[in-house]
Amino acid sequence: MMAILYPRLLAGQAKPLHEEYRNLTINELTRRAASNHDSAVYVATGGDRVPETKLLELRRLLVDLAKESGFPNESNRELRAAFDLNIAATLHAEMGLVPAEAASGDVWAFIALVLLPDVAYWRYPVPPGDRVLGTDLTRHVFGRLWWRAQLVHSSDDPDPYAALKILGEAAFDQIYARRKALGNSPHLVKAILRLWNELDLREIDEREALRDLLKRLLRLTPFVLFESLSDQSLDAELRTAARETVTALLSTPTLTSHERQARIDAVFAGCSDGITDKASRSAPIPLDDNSLVRP
Template identity: 75%
Template sequence: MGLLYPRLLAAQAQALHEEYRRLTISELVKVAATTHDSAVYIATGGDRVREEQLQELRRVVLDLACEGGFPSESDRNLRAVFDLNVAAALHANMQLVPAEAASGDVWAFMALVLLPDVAYWRYPMPPGDRVLGTDLTRHVFGRMWWRAQLVHSSDDSDPYAALKILGEAAFDQIYARRKALGNSPYLVKSILRVWNGLDLKGLDEREVLRDFLKRLLRLAPFVLFESVHADALEAELRAAARDAVVALMRTAGLQADELEAKLEGVFSGSLDTAR
C-alpha cells in the first residue's frame, strides 16, 4: 500500500503562489517546510507519510537541483538532466499509488510547501499550473512522476532507462492523449520500444510522432491494447509507425523506389535494442 501525502487545497495554494512568485530563491529556502497549517489528508485508509520521510525526500530533490546549478540560473541541458533525475527519484522514493498521484493538491503541497525553492528555481515566475496542480501535464514535479510511472520497468537493470527515449515535448504528446493512450504503462512502454527502434534521421520526428499517435487514437476504440500480447502489439505499433512515415515521405514528393529505400533505413533497427 502506498503512502498518503498532505494536500494543499486550491485557495491556500493560490494564495501562496501569489506570494512566492515575488520572492527570491534564498527567501524561498527559508519558507520550505514539511508541514502547513492548511494541509489536509484524504479520509481513506493508508499510512501517512512521516515528517522524516518528507525531510529525506526534500534532501534528495535538493541534491539533484544542486547538481543542476541550484540556486543559480541553469541552462537548458542541465534542466533537462534534472527533470529526468527527479522523475526517477520521486517515483522511487515517494511510495505513491496512482490514485494518490492523480491529486493535484498533493503536488501543490510538494511545490509550495516542501520544495518551493526548487520549484521556482526550475520555473522562475511560473504560470500557476506549474505549481498549483491544476494540470498534471504541466506541474513541475507531478508531470515527472507520471513520466516515470508510465515507463518504469522493474525487470530492467535501469528501471527508468526509457525516460531518455523521448524529450519532454514529445512525451507530452503521449501524455496529453492519456485518456486513450497515456494511462496505460503497458502501451506507453510498447510505444517507446517501437520508437526507439526507428532511425528517423532526416525526418521531422515531431511530425512523425504526431501522425503515429493519431493513428493509434483511431485504433483505440477497436483494440483493447492491454489484452494484446507484447509481440503482437509491437507489430501493430510498427505498422502504424510505418504508415505515419510513409505519409510524411509522400508529402515530400519521394518516388516509389526512393520511398522504399528510405523506409528500409528507418525500420532496419532491431526492437531487441529497445528492450
C-alpha cells in the first residue's frame, strides 16, 4: 500500500498565521478553515497525495467530536480529556499516516492552522506556538494525540485503542519525552501499559513511580534489547523493575519491614502470573527499618 502524503505548511508560512489566528474568535477561525493552502507543499517521496475529500471528511469528524465536548463554547477538564481520547483514536484510524509522515511537524501545522484552526484554538485558547506549529510533537494539539494512539494501538484487541485510557497526558509525555530510547517502541510502551493496568498504585504517587520506572528502564537499554523479547519475557523484566521502583518509594523510616512488605505485595496483588511473587520471595527482607537504601 502506498503511503498517504499530507500537505505541509512550512514554518515561514505557519508562524505568521499563528500570530494572526491567536487574536481571532472561534467563529472567525471557522471561516478561515480550508482543505488547501497556496503555500502548502508535499514531500518529494513515493506516495499518494491525500484527496481533498478525505481532508474535508476528517474535518467533519473532528468538528463533530469537538461539539460533543462543548465546541465552540467553553469546555471543562473532563470534557477536554474525553475529547483528547476520541480525537487520538479518530486521527490514527482515519488519517492513514505512516510514522515518517506523522513525525513531520509541518504536516501537523497544516492540520492545526489550515484544516482545523477553530478546533485547535478552541482546545488551547491563545496557545503558545508549539501547540499549533509542530515544533514539539509532544505538545502539538493533534500530533501528540496521533502518537499516543500509535504507541498503544493493538489490532488484535476488540477495542484497538482501549489502552489510551490507562495513562493520562502527563504520563504519556514522560514516555514520549524519552522516545529516542523508549518512546519509539510500541512493543515496550504496550508492555508498560499492561503492567500499569495490573498495579494497585493508590498508596503511591503514580507520577513519581512512572518517572522512577522509566529511569530504571533507561539504565537497562544498553544491555537489554526490549524489541527482541517476547511479551512474557518483557513483562517479567518490567515487573522486576517496577518492584524495585515500589520498594525504593516505600523505603521510609515511618514503615516497619513487615508494613513495607505488605504494601509492596498489595501493589502487585493484581499481577497476572507469579513472576513478581517469586521475586518477592527471593528478595531479602531488611532487618531494620532503615536498612533499605534508595537506588
